[in-house]
Amino acid sequence: MNTTTTKICTKCDLMKEITQYDKQKSSKSGFKTQCKSCLKIYTKKYNLDKKKQIKEYQINYRKKNPEYYIEYYKIHKEEIKKRHKEKGYARNYYIQNREKLIKYQKDFRERENKKKEIIEEI
Numbered sequence: 479m480n481t482t483t484t485k486i487c488t489k490c491d492l493m494k495e496i497t498q499y500d501k502q503k504s505s506k507s508g509f510k511t512q513c514k515s516c517l518k519i520y521t522k523k524y525n526l527d528k529k530k531q532i533k534e535y536q537i538n539y540r541k542k543n544p545e546y547y548i549e550y551y552k553i554h555k556e557e558i559k560k561r562h563k564e565k566g567y568a569r570n571y572y573i574q575n576r577e578k579l580i581k582y583q584k585d586f587r588e589r590e591n592k593k594k595e596i597i598e599e600i
């Protein structure tokens with residue numbers, strides 16, 4: 479029976495409650511060597527890298543296999559057109575509301591500056 483209640487994370491070097499670690503049967507202690515929060519950061523980064531990798535792979539694949547995408551386009555033509563139309567809609571929204579958005583940003587910046595001035599005066 480393992481009675482350890484705390485464990486030092488190999489990543490952040492902090493002593494943490496054993497409940498902060500995920501179980502891992504294959505390891506000697508029965509728990510992972512890194513705490514949950516470190517693993518979370520790692521997983522997030524890993525997922526981001528993975529996403530990037532997939533995207534790069536897709537771009538490369540597209541370059542190497544243009545026929546595949548021509549076929550794909552033929553089959554999904556309507557869907558793609560629809561999607562592009564929706565994207566175009568978003569762009570139009572931006573153009574139509576550009577002035578408003580710029581004004582909003584400007585107002586926001588002015589408000590922030592005023593806040594700063596007040597703080598500095600105090």
Ligand SMILES: [Zn+2]
Pocket residue numbers: 487488489490491492512513514515516517
């Ligand atoms: Zn940690």
